[in-house]
Each structure stands twice: as C-alpha cells, then as structure tokens.
Amino acid sequence: MNTKDWLIQDLKEDWLEDRAVKAEKNNKIDKGFYKQYDIKQGLRNSDGTGVVVGFTKIGSVHGYTYCDGVKTPIEGRLFYRDIEIDDLIKNAGKFGFESIVYLLLFGELPDEEELEKFNVILDGFRKLPPHFTENTILNSPSRDVMNKLQRAILVLYSYDDYPDSLDINKILIQSLKLIAGFPTIIAYGYQAKAHYFDEQSLYLHNPVDGLGTAANILHMIRSNNKYTKLEKDTLDLLLILHAEHGGGNNSAFTTHVVSSSGTDTYSAVGAAVGSLKGPKHGGANLRVKSMVDNIKENLADYSDKEELKKYLERILMGEVFDQKGLIYGMGHAVYTKSDPRAVILKEKAKELAAAKGRMEEFELYHNIENLTKEIFKEKRGDDCIICANVDLYSGFVYQLLNIPKELFTPLFATARIASWCAHRIEQLVSDHKIIRPAYKSLNNEEKCTIR
Known part of the structure; x- marks a missing residue:
C-alpha cells in the first residue's frame, strides 16, 4: 500500500468514526415521546401484553388471564392446532416431529398410514439438488451456520420452476422441500464451517430414508453416525417443543409481514431465518x-x-x-x-x-x-x-447431546420452519392486505399527524 493509500485509509477511518457519531445522535428518539404519544413499543401494550394484529388457528400461548382490566398469572399452556403440548408429547411415536409438521401444515394429526406416506415424501426431499452442496455450501462456507442457511434458502429459488407462484399447491411443495432440506443444509453448513475455519476433517453423510428428522440430524453431524435411542428421542422432543409458538413471536410475525407483500416463499422463509438469528430470539x-x-x-x-x-x-x-x-x-x-x-x-x-x-x-x-x-x-x-x-x-x-453450539439456533430453525410455512399459507389464504404499520413523524411540520 503506497503513501496515498495509507492517507486515504486514515481519512476514511476518521471520516467514518465522525459520521457514526452523527448518525447515532441524529437518529436517537427521546424515550419520552413513546410515553407522550402512547406508542406501542415492540407492539406491546403498557401492561406487557401483545398488541393484537390478526388471527391464527395454528398455535396459541397462554400465560395469564385478562378480565375487566386485570391480568392474572396462570400456569403456562401451549397448544398446537387446539391440542395441548403435553398431550402431543405423551402420544408422540417414533416419528413425533413429523406428525407435528403434518398437524401444523394440514390442521389435523395423521393416522399411521398417512404418516408413513408423509415420511416417504419428506425422505424424497431430504437430499439437496445436484451440485447445490458443492456450489452453494462447500465453495462458500460461512462462520455462522444461520447465515449459510439463509443464503442457501435464497439460492434454492433458482432451482424452482415456479418460485413466484402463489398457488397453494406450489407453496406446499416448496414448504415440504424446505422442511425436509433444512437438516441437510445445516449439517453440511456446519461441516463446511468446521473444515474451512476450524481445520477439522470434512465428512458429509447423506440423509437416510426411514430414519426421520431427529435421527438424520444426529447421523449427519456425527463422524461415526452413532447415537442412542435416548439421544434420538430427546432431539425429537426438542424439535417438537420448538416447532410452534403462536403468530406473535418475532420470526412467525416476520413471515406474516413479508408474505403479506405477495413475495415468494424463499424470501419469506429467509427473512424468518434472519429474525431467528437474532440473540433476542433464537440465539x-x-x-x-x-x-x-x-x-x-x-x-x-x-x-x-x-x-x-x-x-x-x-x-x-x-x-x-x-x-x-x-x-x-x-x-x-x-x-x-x-x-x-x-x-x-x-x-x-x-x-x-x-x-x-x-x-x-x-x-x-x-x-x-x-x-x-x-x-x-x-x-x-x-x-x-x-x-x-x-x-x-x-x-x-x-x-x-454433544451438539456443537454453532448448531443450537439452526436446530431451532429446523423445528420452526414447519410453523413458518403454516403461517405463510394462513396469511395468503386469509388476509390479503399488506401489513403496513404507522410510524409517527417527529419533524416539526408533522408533529400532529400520523400517516
């Protein structure tokens, strides 16, 4: 680097530091305004309850009762499609998570024959498209597996013949491919990260038909492919518990917001992954x-x-x-x-x-x-x-379970993808208005208007 380049670099750093101070100062909103104008920060009411912005039939979260202005704490209850989580866990079989995916997408639990058919479909979508692993994952590894997952989702748009279709049958196929493909993407994304940045041996195991999601994850992330039944059942339980949490959580709401614009499935799910990546949510x-x-x-x-x-x-x-x-x-x-x-x-x-x-x-x-x-x-x-x-x-x-910390949040995403897809379908078939909240301007000439 010559003298001029060094001077430019120093000038750039000084300039950016000065502008960063300006940017922070001139974009800071006085906290008093939020109270003065009763702004619902975080879409929360003053008592901490969420601002109701829509309806959902997918899941519900109960932590208190609210009657005549009085909020009363209760033991927490969680429902997937009106079935309490405790009952779902008690009746979960070998493919517990897969039955939950079916429930979230279609609104009812599958019988044994239907679940077997559903697993065959998911198995058919677990392997990634030809050359996708090499070109998208191995040739451009990321230090953050959530970042790699988000990029991979957007690339999958290019492998779809009808990526922008809003027909529910097309969206359902896209959803099933993403649900089935997430475990493979995060497993390979982690292996690429560990190999290129941590100098570990690279090993890629193909998903195996008939194992189910939890077992396939353990199979793909472990070098020896071995796991116990207790380990598999525990991971299956984790996936079930993380699969759905109502429409008000940040990533599900993100799915509703982005889907309301009429955009494609890959953009909507990619945005949800970006939301879950945040330390206040999935991290x-x-x-x-x-x-x-x-x-x-x-x-x-x-x-x-x-x-x-x-x-x-x-x-x-x-x-x-x-x-x-x-x-x-x-x-x-x-x-x-x-x-x-x-x-x-x-x-x-x-x-x-x-x-x-x-x-x-x-x-x-x-x-x-x-x-x-x-x-x-x-x-x-x-x-x-x-x-x-x-x-x-x-x-x-x-x-x-000896799962590396880099996969904690990606596993959350692998569970929650079923819910995101269900919420996307619910938004598209039930509410055709684009979600557009209002922000009050604090410019002098507009202090009395909300647009």
Whole structure:
C-alpha cells in the first residue's frame, strides 16, 4: 500500500468514526415521546401484553388471564392446532416431529398410514439438488451456520420452476422441500464451517430414508453416525417443543409481514431465518450457555447455593458477566407462572444428565432457576412472578447431546420452519392486505399527524 493509500485509509477511518457519531445522535428518539404519544413499543401494550394484529388457528400461548382490566398469572399452556403440548408429547411415536409438521401444515394429526406416506415424501426431499452442496455450501462456507442457511434458502429459488407462484399447491411443495432440506443444509453448513475455519476433517453423510428428522440430524453431524435411542428421542422432543409458538413471536410475525407483500416463499422463509438469528430470539440459549460458563469459571464450588445466589445477584446488578443485568433463561413475554416447554424439557434433561453422568451440572441449572425466583421475590416483593423459559434448559440438552453450539439456533430453525410455512399459507389464504404499520413523524411540520 503506497503513501496515498495509507492517507486515504486514515481519512476514511476518521471520516467514518465522525459520521457514526452523527448518525447515532441524529437518529436517537427521546424515550419520552413513546410515553407522550402512547406508542406501542415492540407492539406491546403498557401492561406487557401483545398488541393484537390478526388471527391464527395454528398455535396459541397462554400465560395469564385478562378480565375487566386485570391480568392474572396462570400456569403456562401451549397448544398446537387446539391440542395441548403435553398431550402431543405423551402420544408422540417414533416419528413425533413429523406428525407435528403434518398437524401444523394440514390442521389435523395423521393416522399411521398417512404418516408413513408423509415420511416417504419428506425422505424424497431430504437430499439437496445436484451440485447445490458443492456450489452453494462447500465453495462458500460461512462462520455462522444461520447465515449459510439463509443464503442457501435464497439460492434454492433458482432451482424452482415456479418460485413466484402463489398457488397453494406450489407453496406446499416448496414448504415440504424446505422442511425436509433444512437438516441437510445445516449439517453440511456446519461441516463446511468446521473444515474451512476450524481445520477439522470434512465428512458429509447423506440423509437416510426411514430414519426421520431427529435421527438424520444426529447421523449427519456425527463422524461415526452413532447415537442412542435416548439421544434420538430427546432431539425429537426438542424439535417438537420448538416447532410452534403462536403468530406473535418475532420470526412467525416476520413471515406474516413479508408474505403479506405477495413475495415468494424463499424470501419469506429467509427473512424468518434472519429474525431467528437474532440473540433476542433464537440465539437466547447461547446466552444462557455463556452465563453458565461464566458462573463455572468464577465459582470454585457452584453447587454451593449461597455462593451461587450471591453471584446471580451480582449478575442481576450488572456487576459481573456481560453487565447487562439479566439472568438469561428466566422470564418470558407471555408465560408467567411456568413455561410448559421448560417444564417438559427439564424432565428430559434430568433423564439425559443421569444417563451421561452429569447430574452435578443439571443441579446447577435447577438451582439457577429456583434461586432466581427467590431473588426476584426478595427484591420486588412476594407478588413478583418469574419462571424459567425453554432456553434455560435447551442449550444444556444440546450439550448433553454433544451438539456443537454453532448448531443450537439452526436446530431451532429446523423445528420452526414447519410453523413458518403454516403461517405463510394462513396469511395468503386469509388476509390479503399488506401489513403496513404507522410510524409517527417527529419533524416539526408533522408533529400532529400520523400517516
């Protein structure tokens, strides 16, 4: 680099730094305006409930009752197509997740014969198009598997003869191909990342017919292809628990918003993946893992409840860990007394931890849950209610399954893709208006108008 280039580089850095300050300053909205004009930040009402913007028949989340202006906490309940999650888990067979995919898409559970036919169709779509793996995944690896997944989805548009069709039969085929293909894409995306950036051996295993989604994932990400029935059943449970969570979660709402414009399936699902990639949504269990790792590093005996409680209080005060003042894995936007997903997953985590000889770690998560509840009651009163959410235990279960952290959020996407496709179809057949919220202008001449 010559002298001129160095001067230009220095000038560019100084210029950008100065403009970054201007950009931040001139785009900052005074928080007082939100209260003054009753703006629903985050599409939330003042009491924390979500602003109702539409209808859905796909799933529902219950964490409180609301009557005559009074919000009353209740034990959390989760429904897929009006069937409670506990009942779905109890009756889940060998292909539990596949039956849930069928339920979300078609509105009813399949019988044994129909499920067998459905699995044959999914098996037919698990392998990626010719040359796709080499050209799209291996030749351009990404350090982030969610980034690779999003790019791969958009590339699949080019392999579709009718990518822009809004006919439901075409959209259904696109949906099934994406649902079946997600496990293969994330497995190969991870292998490419591990090979090119972490200098690990590259091995690609083709999906196997008849295994189902959970078993195929374990088959494709492990070098020896081996897994136990308990491991397969646990991952199948995780996929079921993450498959749907109502239309109000960020990624499902993203699917509705983008689909309302009339765009293609690949763009809508790609946008949903981008939403889930955010640490406030799909990446939350990674924050739990980081917090727990920090606790292990700083406490000589993390089984000592008194010392653990003191450290959690320091985390909450913003003195240690990431200094954000948050205990990750605790609290939820809708659930109050309990998150049914966390309740179910906690039992499976305990079973798996016992089988793996890691009960001491399980007790750490259990203690974080109980001690955080104590801390909140002490600081905010006995009426303060907070519960563990699914993220407190999901990351731990992934670790027990020897799943690399790079795949935590992609596995969430692999579960949620069925819901996104169902919400896209629901939007297209039920609501033909483009979603267009209003933002109030704070320019001087427009302070009294909303457009």
